[in-house]
Amino acid sequence: MADQSGLRERKKAATKAALSDATLRLAVSKGGLDAVTADEIAAEVGVSTRTFHNYFPNKEAAFLHDFNEVTGEFIAAVRDRAAQQPVWDALRDACVGMRMDERFDIAQMQCREELIHSSPELIKVQAGQFMELFAELLGIVAEATGRSTDHPYPRLVLGSALVTMKISNEDWFANPRGRTLAEAITQAFAQMEAGIARPLPEGPEPDA
Numbered sequence: 001m002a003d004q005s006g007l008r009e010r011k012k013a014a015t016k017a018a019l020s021d022a023t024l025r026l027a028v029s030k031g032g033l034d035a036v037t038a039d040e041i042a043a044e045v046g047v048s049t050r051t052f053h054n055y056f057p058n059k060e061a062a063f064l065h066d067f068n069e070v071t072g073e074f075i076a077a078v079r080d081r082a083a084q085q086p087v088w089d090a091l092r093d094a095c096v097g098m099r100m101d102e103r104f105d106i107a108q109m110q111c112r113e114e115l116i117h118s119s120p121e122l123i124k125v126q127a128g129q130f131m132e133l134f135a136e137l138l139g140i141v142a143e144a145t146g147r148s149t150d151h152p153y154p155r156l157v158l159g160s161a162l163v164t165m166k167i168s169n170e171d172w173f174a175n176p177r178g179r180t181l182a183e184a185i186t187q188a189f190a191q192m193e194a195g196i197a198r199p200l201p202e203g204p205e206p207d208a
Contacts, residue, residue: 064122066104138158142154164192
């Protein structure tokens with residue numbers, strides 16, 4: 001029974017991932033998510049539109065599915081690391097540990113970001129996901145810093161870390177500039193930790 005249950009869950013996860021991948025492919029080929037319908041996404045995967053809606057409430061949720069998957073892992077990683085190391089280090093190392101460069105194709109991520117930035121609806125949905133992530137992590141950061149969730153300090157720590165994480169990932173996928181993603185994230189966190197009044201010196205430019 002346990003094996004059958006596990007098989008069903010794996011099949012569901014595979015179908016969900018396939019629908020999300022199809023949403024991205026169609027959005028790229030049609031020049032934007034607005035031109036894509038749930039019927040087309042379902043047909044691309046070979047399932048019914050009803051099945052699509054069993055997995056996702058709308059095409060925006062399907063398009064941003066990877067974000068939800070990654071953030072769930074990120075929250076768990078921060079929780080585990082914060083019990084063993086300073087919370088700022090836990091946030092940085094959890095971000096590095098997601099290994100986004102190994103899990104996602106660079107060209108695909110670039111296309112995804114371009115489509116998000118060109119769609120007010122996707123920006124709105126992603127902003128909502130970002131706020132949910134903030135709410136999930138705030139209790140962990142507040143406990144680690146010995147302050148309440150209403151105190152500005154854990155909010156500043158978490159907000160700074162999440163912005164640093166988002167910008168460093170987006171910057172690297174747009175242009176790695178001879179760095180690994182782990183190096184880009186680490187450098188960005190070091191800059192934020194040092195303060196943003198003055199930029200830290202950059203390393204030598206990589207050879208062309």
